[in-house]
Amino acid sequence: MQLTRKGLWAGIINEFREFLPEIGDDAIVTLLEGNTPLIEMANMKDIFGDIRLLFKFEGLNPTGSFKDRGMTFAVSKAKEDGAKAVICASTGNTSASASAYAAKAGMKSYVLVPEGSVALGKLSQAMMHGALVLQIKGNFDEALNIVKDITKNYPVTMVNSINPYRIEGQKTAAFEVAEHLGHAPTYHFLPVGNAGNITAYWKGYKEYKDKGVISSLPKMMGFQAEGAAPIVAGHPIEDPQTIATAIKIGNPASWAAALAARDESVGVIDSVTDEDILEAYKLLAGREGLFCEPASAAGLAGAIRMKKEGVLNDGDTVVCTLTGHGLKDPNMAINSCPKPLKVAADTKKILKAMGF
Numbered sequence: 441m442q443l444t445r446k447g448l449w450a451g452i453i454n455e456f457r458e459f460l461p462e463i464g465d466d467a468i469v470t471l472l473e474g475n476t477p478l479i480e481m482a483n484m485k486d487i488f489g490d491i492r493l494l495f496k497f498e499g500l501n502p503t504g505s506f507k508d509r510g511m512t513f514a515v516s517k518a519k520e521d522g523a524k525a526v527i528c529a530s531t532g533n534t535s536a537s538a539s540a541y542a543a544k545a546g547m548k549s550y551v552l553v554p555e556g557s558v559a560l561g562k563l564s565q566a567m568m569h570g571a572l573v574l575q576i577k578g579n580f581d582e583a584l585n586i587v588k589d590i591t592k593n594y595p596v597t598m599v600n601s602i603n604p605y606r607i608e609g610q611k612t613a614a615f616e617v618a619e620h621l622g623h624a625p626t627y628h629f630l631p632v633g634n635a636g637n638i639t640a641y642w643k644g645y646k647e648y649k650d651k652g653v654i655s656s657l658p659k660m661m662g663f664q665a666e667g668a669a670p671i672v673a674g675h676p677i678e679d680p681q682t683i684a685t686a687i688k689i690g691n692p693a694s695w696a697a698a699l700a701a702r703d704e705s706v707g708v709i710d711s712v713t714d715e716d717i718l719e720a721y722k723l724l725a726g727r728e729g730l731f732c733e734p735a736s737a738a739g740l741a742g743a744i745r746m747k748k749e750g751v752l753n754d755g756d757t758v759v760c761t762l763t764g765h766g767l768k769d770p771n772m773a774i775n776s777c778p779k780p781l782k783v784a785a786d787t788k789k790i791l792k793a794m795g796f
Protein backbone atom coordinates (compact mmCIF):
# COMPACT_ATOMS: atom_id res chain seq x y z
CA MET A 441 0.00 0.00 0.00
CA GLN A 442 1.37 3.41 -0.98
CA LEU A 443 0.38 6.38 1.12
CA THR A 444 0.67 9.96 -0.07
CA ARG A 445 -0.10 13.03 1.96
CA LYS A 446 -1.23 16.30 0.44
CA GLY A 447 -1.93 19.76 1.77
CA LEU A 448 -1.44 21.15 5.23
CA TRP A 449 -0.99 18.79 8.15
CA ALA A 450 -4.25 18.41 10.07
CA GLY A 451 -3.13 16.63 13.26
CA ILE A 452 -2.77 12.91 13.87
CA ILE A 453 -6.47 12.06 14.15
CA ASN A 454 -7.37 13.57 10.77
CA GLU A 455 -4.23 12.25 9.10
CA PHE A 456 -4.47 8.67 10.35
CA ARG A 457 -8.20 8.32 10.88
CA GLU A 458 -8.53 5.06 8.96
CA PHE A 459 -6.07 3.46 11.39
CA LEU A 460 -7.71 4.76 14.57
CA PRO A 461 -10.90 3.93 16.47
CA GLU A 462 -13.89 5.89 15.19
CA ILE A 463 -14.46 9.40 16.45
CA GLY A 464 -16.95 12.08 15.46
CA ASP A 465 -15.75 15.21 13.65
CA ASP A 466 -17.14 17.52 16.32
CA ALA A 467 -15.25 15.80 19.10
CA ILE A 468 -11.76 16.24 17.67
CA VAL A 469 -9.52 18.35 19.91
CA THR A 470 -6.23 18.97 18.13
CA LEU A 471 -3.25 21.29 18.35
CA LEU A 472 -1.99 19.85 15.02
CA GLU A 473 0.39 17.48 16.74
CA GLY A 474 2.53 14.96 14.85
CA ASN A 475 4.44 15.26 11.58
CA THR A 476 7.67 15.61 13.52
CA PRO A 477 10.95 15.42 11.61
CA LEU A 478 13.07 12.32 11.24
CA ILE A 479 16.55 13.79 11.20
CA GLU A 480 19.66 12.04 9.85
CA MET A 481 22.67 11.83 12.15
CA ALA A 482 25.54 13.92 10.81
CA ASN A 483 28.43 13.97 13.26
CA MET A 484 28.54 10.66 15.13
CA LYS A 485 30.21 8.52 12.47
CA ASP A 486 33.14 7.94 14.84
CA ILE A 487 30.68 6.16 17.13
CA PHE A 488 28.29 4.57 14.64
CA GLY A 489 30.38 3.94 11.52
CA ASP A 490 28.20 3.06 8.54
CA ILE A 491 25.03 2.61 10.52
CA ARG A 492 22.23 4.85 9.26
CA LEU A 493 21.06 6.62 12.41
CA LEU A 494 18.03 8.93 12.52
CA PHE A 495 16.34 10.91 15.27
CA LYS A 496 12.56 11.21 15.49
CA PHE A 497 12.35 14.58 17.21
CA GLU A 498 9.13 14.43 19.22
CA GLY A 499 10.15 17.52 21.15
CA LEU A 500 8.69 19.47 18.22
CA ASN A 501 5.11 18.58 19.13
CA PRO A 502 2.86 21.45 20.33
CA THR A 503 3.62 21.01 24.04
CA GLY A 504 7.15 19.77 23.42
CA SER A 505 6.75 16.01 23.83
CA PHE A 506 5.35 12.85 22.23
CA LYS A 507 2.50 12.86 24.75
CA ASP A 508 0.49 15.15 22.46
CA ARG A 509 -0.17 12.30 20.03
CA GLY A 510 -1.96 10.27 22.66
CA MET A 511 -3.52 13.25 24.37
CA THR A 512 -5.34 14.55 21.28
CA PHE A 513 -7.12 11.23 21.07
CA ALA A 514 -7.74 10.70 24.80
CA VAL A 515 -9.15 14.21 25.24
CA SER A 516 -11.21 13.99 22.04
CA LYS A 517 -12.76 10.73 23.25
CA ALA A 518 -13.39 12.27 26.67
CA LYS A 519 -15.15 15.15 24.94
CA GLU A 520 -17.22 12.77 22.83
CA ASP A 521 -18.25 10.98 26.02
CA GLY A 522 -19.35 14.27 27.58
CA ALA A 523 -16.54 14.46 30.17
CA LYS A 524 -16.07 17.79 31.94
CA ALA A 525 -12.68 17.06 33.48
CA VAL A 526 -9.52 15.02 32.97
CA ILE A 527 -6.95 13.85 35.49
CA CYS A 528 -3.47 12.35 35.31
CA ALA A 529 -0.46 11.48 37.40
CA SER A 530 2.70 12.69 35.74
CA THR A 531 6.43 13.11 35.84
CA GLY A 532 5.68 16.31 33.92
CA ASN A 533 5.09 15.88 30.22
CA THR A 534 1.74 14.15 30.50
CA SER A 535 0.54 16.95 32.75
CA ALA A 536 1.73 19.60 30.29
CA SER A 537 -0.03 17.89 27.42
CA ALA A 538 -3.23 17.00 29.30
CA SER A 539 -3.68 20.55 30.56
CA ALA A 540 -3.12 22.07 27.10
CA TYR A 541 -5.62 19.78 25.36
CA ALA A 542 -8.09 20.18 28.23
CA ALA A 543 -7.82 23.96 27.84
CA LYS A 544 -8.60 23.67 24.15
CA ALA A 545 -11.52 21.34 24.88
CA GLY A 546 -12.91 23.69 27.55
CA MET A 547 -12.42 21.06 30.24
CA LYS A 548 -10.99 21.21 33.72
CA SER A 549 -7.67 19.43 34.29
CA TYR A 550 -6.25 17.99 37.49
CA VAL A 551 -2.63 16.89 37.55
CA LEU A 552 -0.81 15.01 40.31
CA VAL A 553 2.95 15.39 40.25
CA PRO A 554 5.73 14.26 42.58
CA GLU A 555 6.93 17.32 44.48
CA GLY A 556 10.50 18.26 43.62
CA SER A 557 10.84 15.83 40.69
CA VAL A 558 9.22 17.73 37.84
CA ALA A 559 11.29 19.85 35.45
CA LEU A 560 10.51 23.55 35.56
CA GLY A 561 9.32 23.91 31.97
CA LYS A 562 6.72 21.19 32.41
CA LEU A 563 5.40 22.62 35.64
CA SER A 564 5.11 26.05 34.04
CA GLN A 565 3.06 24.57 31.20
CA ALA A 566 0.50 22.87 33.46
CA MET A 567 0.17 26.06 35.50
CA MET A 568 -0.25 28.29 32.43
CA HIS A 569 -2.87 26.00 30.89
CA GLY A 570 -4.95 26.34 34.04
CA ALA A 571 -4.59 22.87 35.54
CA LEU A 572 -5.14 22.37 39.23
CA VAL A 573 -1.59 21.24 40.00
CA LEU A 574 -1.40 18.94 43.00
CA GLN A 575 2.17 18.34 44.15
CA ILE A 576 2.27 15.26 46.31
CA LYS A 577 4.86 14.19 48.85
CA GLY A 578 5.39 10.93 47.07
CA ASN A 579 6.61 9.54 43.76
CA PHE A 580 4.93 9.04 40.38
CA ASP A 581 3.82 5.51 41.19
CA GLU A 582 1.97 6.67 44.30
CA ALA A 583 0.38 9.50 42.31
CA LEU A 584 -0.83 7.06 39.66
CA ASN A 585 -2.39 4.80 42.30
CA ILE A 586 -4.29 7.77 43.73
CA VAL A 587 -5.51 8.75 40.25
CA LYS A 588 -6.72 5.19 39.63
CA ASP A 589 -8.58 5.32 42.93
CA ILE A 590 -10.24 8.65 42.20
CA THR A 591 -11.37 7.78 38.68
CA LYS A 592 -13.16 4.67 39.95
CA ASN A 593 -15.63 6.81 41.85
CA TYR A 594 -15.61 10.36 40.49
CA PRO A 595 -16.60 11.93 37.15
CA VAL A 596 -13.10 12.71 35.88
CA THR A 597 -11.52 10.94 32.91
CA MET A 598 -8.10 9.38 33.42
CA VAL A 599 -5.70 10.38 30.64
CA ASN A 600 -2.66 8.40 31.72
CA SER A 601 -1.58 5.79 29.18
CA ILE A 602 -3.76 3.18 30.89
CA ASN A 603 -6.41 5.01 28.86
CA PRO A 604 -6.27 2.93 25.64
CA TYR A 605 -6.82 5.98 23.40
CA ARG A 606 -3.44 7.31 24.50
CA ILE A 607 -1.70 4.29 23.00
CA GLU A 608 -3.85 4.56 19.86
CA GLY A 609 -2.72 8.13 19.28
CA GLN A 610 0.91 7.47 20.11
CA LYS A 611 1.19 4.60 17.64
CA THR A 612 1.03 7.19 14.84
CA ALA A 613 4.69 8.03 15.48
CA ALA A 614 5.56 4.58 14.12
CA PHE A 615 3.39 5.28 11.07
CA GLU A 616 5.34 8.46 10.41
CA VAL A 617 8.72 6.76 10.76
CA ALA A 618 7.63 4.04 8.33
CA GLU A 619 6.30 6.58 5.81
CA HIS A 620 9.37 8.81 6.04
CA LEU A 621 11.81 5.92 5.58
CA GLY A 622 9.65 3.99 3.13
CA HIS A 623 10.32 0.90 5.25
CA ALA A 624 10.69 -0.11 8.88
CA PRO A 625 13.99 0.58 10.63
CA THR A 626 16.14 -2.36 11.68
CA TYR A 627 16.11 -1.14 15.29
CA HIS A 628 13.94 1.38 17.10
CA PHE A 629 15.44 2.80 20.33
CA LEU A 630 13.49 4.74 22.92
CA PRO A 631 13.42 5.56 26.63
CA VAL A 632 11.06 3.54 28.81
CA GLY A 633 9.26 4.96 31.83
CA ASN A 634 5.63 3.95 32.21
CA ALA A 635 6.19 1.86 29.04
CA GLY A 636 3.26 3.28 27.06
CA ASN A 637 5.37 4.55 24.20
CA ILE A 638 7.22 1.32 23.43
CA THR A 639 3.82 -0.40 23.50
CA ALA A 640 2.38 2.18 21.12
CA TYR A 641 5.24 2.08 18.60
CA TRP A 642 5.11 -1.69 18.45
CA LYS A 643 1.36 -1.61 17.86
CA GLY A 644 1.83 0.96 15.11
CA TYR A 645 4.55 -0.97 13.30
CA LYS A 646 2.54 -4.19 13.46
CA GLU A 647 -0.55 -2.48 12.06
CA TYR A 648 1.37 -0.96 9.14
CA LYS A 649 2.83 -4.38 8.41
CA ASP A 650 -0.61 -5.98 8.52
CA LYS A 651 -1.87 -3.34 6.06
CA GLY A 652 1.10 -3.93 3.77
CA VAL A 653 2.61 -0.45 4.18
CA ILE A 654 5.86 -2.02 5.39
CA SER A 655 7.14 -5.53 4.86
CA SER A 656 9.31 -5.97 7.95
CA LEU A 657 9.26 -5.01 11.61
CA PRO A 658 11.95 -3.36 13.72
CA LYS A 659 13.48 -4.79 16.86
CA MET A 660 12.18 -2.67 19.76
CA MET A 661 14.99 -1.43 22.00
CA GLY A 662 13.76 0.17 25.23
CA PHE A 663 16.07 1.74 27.80
CA GLN A 664 15.35 2.55 31.42
CA ALA A 665 17.57 4.58 33.74
CA GLU A 666 19.69 2.30 35.91
CA GLY A 667 18.20 3.55 39.20
CA ALA A 668 14.66 3.28 37.84
CA ALA A 669 14.75 0.02 35.90
CA PRO A 670 11.98 -2.23 37.22
CA ILE A 671 11.49 -4.09 33.94
CA VAL A 672 15.19 -4.95 33.81
CA ALA A 673 15.20 -5.97 37.49
CA GLY A 674 12.01 -7.99 37.06
CA HIS A 675 10.27 -6.37 40.03
CA PRO A 676 8.90 -2.93 40.98
CA ILE A 677 11.40 -0.43 42.39
CA GLU A 678 10.03 1.23 45.50
CA ASP A 679 12.20 4.35 45.46
CA PRO A 680 13.36 4.92 41.86
CA GLN A 681 16.20 7.39 41.38
CA THR A 682 17.57 9.06 38.23
CA ILE A 683 18.44 12.52 36.97
CA ALA A 684 16.09 11.78 34.07
CA THR A 685 12.98 12.76 36.05
CA ALA A 686 10.61 11.99 33.15
CA ILE A 687 11.37 8.28 33.51
CA LYS A 688 11.71 8.14 37.29
CA ILE A 689 9.08 5.42 37.50
CA GLY A 690 9.25 2.24 39.58
CA ASN A 691 6.15 0.33 38.55
CA PRO A 692 5.25 0.92 34.88
CA ALA A 693 1.58 0.65 33.94
CA SER A 694 2.28 -1.00 30.57
CA TRP A 695 4.83 -3.47 31.92
CA ALA A 696 3.32 -6.58 30.31
CA ALA A 697 2.81 -4.87 26.96
CA ALA A 698 6.43 -3.68 26.97
CA LEU A 699 7.64 -7.23 27.55
CA ALA A 700 5.44 -8.39 24.69
CA ALA A 701 6.91 -5.70 22.39
CA ARG A 702 10.40 -6.79 23.37
CA ASP A 703 9.76 -10.50 22.93
CA GLU A 704 7.64 -10.37 19.76
CA SER A 705 10.17 -8.08 18.07
CA VAL A 706 13.17 -10.01 19.42
CA GLY A 707 14.34 -6.74 20.95
CA VAL A 708 15.84 -5.64 24.23
CA ILE A 709 14.78 -3.77 27.36
CA ASP A 710 17.86 -2.78 29.31
CA SER A 711 19.20 0.11 31.32
CA VAL A 712 21.75 2.90 30.97
CA THR A 713 23.43 4.89 33.74
CA ASP A 714 22.71 8.54 34.44
CA GLU A 715 26.26 9.25 33.20
CA ASP A 716 25.48 7.53 29.88
CA ILE A 717 22.26 9.53 29.61
CA LEU A 718 24.02 12.84 30.24
CA GLU A 719 26.74 11.99 27.72
CA ALA A 720 24.17 11.21 25.01
CA TYR A 721 22.20 14.37 25.97
CA LYS A 722 25.28 16.50 25.42
CA LEU A 723 26.30 14.69 22.23
CA LEU A 724 22.90 15.35 20.67
CA ALA A 725 22.98 19.04 21.52
CA GLY A 726 26.65 19.64 20.84
CA ARG A 727 27.13 17.59 17.68
CA GLU A 728 23.73 17.30 16.07
CA GLY A 729 22.04 20.56 17.09
CA LEU A 730 19.26 18.58 18.75
CA PHE A 731 18.25 19.73 22.21
CA CYS A 732 16.21 17.07 23.95
CA GLU A 733 15.51 16.53 27.61
CA PRO A 734 17.69 14.10 29.59
CA ALA A 735 15.22 11.18 29.57
CA SER A 736 14.95 11.45 25.80
CA ALA A 737 18.66 10.75 25.44
CA ALA A 738 18.30 7.32 27.08
CA GLY A 739 17.47 5.83 23.68
CA LEU A 740 20.67 7.14 22.11
CA ALA A 741 22.64 6.09 25.20
CA GLY A 742 21.23 2.61 24.63
CA ALA A 743 22.18 2.68 20.96
CA ILE A 744 25.76 3.69 21.82
CA ARG A 745 25.91 0.79 24.26
CA MET A 746 24.49 -1.68 21.73
CA LYS A 747 26.98 -0.48 19.12
CA LYS A 748 29.86 -0.99 21.56
CA GLU A 749 28.55 -4.46 22.38
CA GLY A 750 28.50 -5.39 18.69
CA VAL A 751 24.72 -5.72 18.41
CA LEU A 752 24.35 -3.05 15.70
CA ASN A 753 25.96 -3.55 12.31
CA ASP A 754 26.94 -1.43 9.30
CA GLY A 755 23.99 -1.01 6.98
CA ASP A 756 21.41 -1.18 9.78
CA THR A 757 18.82 1.59 9.91
CA VAL A 758 18.50 2.75 13.50
CA VAL A 759 15.87 5.20 14.71
CA CYS A 760 16.06 6.86 18.13
CA THR A 761 13.00 8.70 19.38
CA LEU A 762 13.84 11.94 21.18
CA THR A 763 10.71 12.07 23.28
CA GLY A 764 10.80 15.59 24.71
CA HIS A 765 12.37 19.01 24.12
CA GLY A 766 15.45 20.19 26.00
CA LEU A 767 13.76 23.45 26.95
CA LYS A 768 11.56 21.45 29.31
CA ASP A 769 14.42 21.21 31.76
CA PRO A 770 16.57 24.34 31.62
CA ASN A 771 18.12 23.66 35.04
CA MET A 772 19.58 20.36 33.88
CA ALA A 773 20.99 22.00 30.77
CA ILE A 774 22.62 24.86 32.66
CA ASN A 775 24.03 22.55 35.31
CA SER A 776 25.52 20.28 32.61
CA CYS A 777 27.62 23.01 31.02
CA PRO A 778 30.48 25.30 31.98
CA LYS A 779 29.21 28.65 33.28
CA PRO A 780 28.95 31.56 30.79
CA LEU A 781 31.94 33.92 30.98
CA LYS A 782 31.40 37.26 32.65
CA VAL A 783 33.13 39.92 30.59
CA ALA A 784 33.18 43.71 30.69
CA ALA A 785 31.29 45.55 27.93
CA ASP A 786 34.57 46.22 26.19
CA THR A 787 35.51 45.08 22.68
CA LYS A 788 39.15 44.41 23.50
CA LYS A 789 38.33 42.27 26.53
CA ILE A 790 35.69 40.40 24.56
CA LEU A 791 38.09 39.73 21.68
CA LYS A 792 40.60 38.41 24.20
CA ALA A 793 37.96 36.10 25.70
CA MET A 794 37.17 34.93 22.14
CA GLY A 795 40.78 33.94 21.70
CA PHE A 796 41.70 36.55 19.05
Ligand code: AN7
Nearest residue numbers: 530531533534633634635636637763764
Ligand atom coordinates in the same frame (compact mmCIF):
# COMPACT_ATOMS: atom_id res chain seq x y z
C1 AN7 B 1 10.43 12.84 27.75
O1 AN7 B 1 4.78 12.58 31.73
O2 AN7 B 1 5.36 9.26 32.30
O3 AN7 B 1 7.54 4.79 28.68
O4 AN7 B 1 4.00 11.33 33.30
O5 AN7 B 1 8.25 12.43 29.48
O6 AN7 B 1 5.64 5.92 27.54
O7 AN7 B 1 6.13 6.37 29.93
C2 AN7 B 1 6.58 10.68 30.88
C3 AN7 B 1 7.33 9.75 30.24
C4 AN7 B 1 10.11 9.21 27.89
C5 AN7 B 1 8.68 7.57 28.98
N1 AN7 B 1 10.52 10.44 27.60
O8 AN7 B 1 7.62 7.18 28.16
C6 AN7 B 1 4.73 11.50 32.32
C7 AN7 B 1 5.55 10.39 31.85
C8 AN7 B 1 9.91 11.51 28.13
C9 AN7 B 1 8.83 11.33 28.98
C10 AN7 B 1 9.06 8.97 28.73
C11 AN7 B 1 8.40 10.03 29.31
P1 AN7 B 1 6.67 6.00 28.59
